[in-house]
Amino acid sequence: QVQLVESGGGLVQAGGSLRLSCAASGLAVSSHGMGWFRQAPGKQREFVAAITWTGGSTSYADSVKGRFTISRDNAKNTVYLQMNSLKPEDTAVYYCAAVRTGFSITLRDYGYWGQGTQVTVSS
Numbered sequence: 001q002v003q004l005v006e007s008g009g010g011l012v013q014a015g016g017s018l019r020l021s022c023a024a025s026g027l028a029v030s031s032h033g034m035g036w037f038r039q040a041p042g043k044q045r046e047f048v049a050a051i052t053w054t055g056g057s058t059s060y061a062d063s064v065k066g067r068f069t070i071s072r073d074n075a076k077n078t079v080y081l082q083m084n085s086l087k088p089e090d091t092a093v094y095y096c097a098a099v100r101t102g103f104s105i106t107l108r109d110y111g112y113w114g115q116g117t118q119v120t121v122s123s
Helices: none
Strands: 003-007 010-013 018-025 034-039 046-051 058-060 068-073 078-083 092-099 110-113 117-122
Touching (some): 018 034, 018 092, 034 068, 034 078, 046 078, 058 068
Antiparallel strands (some): 003 018, 018 078, 034 046, 092 110, 092 117
């Protein structure tokens, strides 16, 4: 049974930083493309960042480029999202996800999802 468990969310002031973690079980992150998505109240879930199974390539939404960094630690079977220079518009529930095969920035290609962690950025 695949489980993805996010942690590290919380309340932070604008300009601050948070690091989200996604611990996987039942699935080797070293064999899957991994991604982060977010969903703000009243909005659709949107792509934030993705990393290939090798870790050699990453992709970011334009809104977070230069501020967020996705990384992976295969030994810990964990994926991270370092978020710097946070803005109030980054407030959302952040979800970790694993692609069934390959690499993708498209939500529908992700077959495994965590339960989400809340990030709130105050102005």
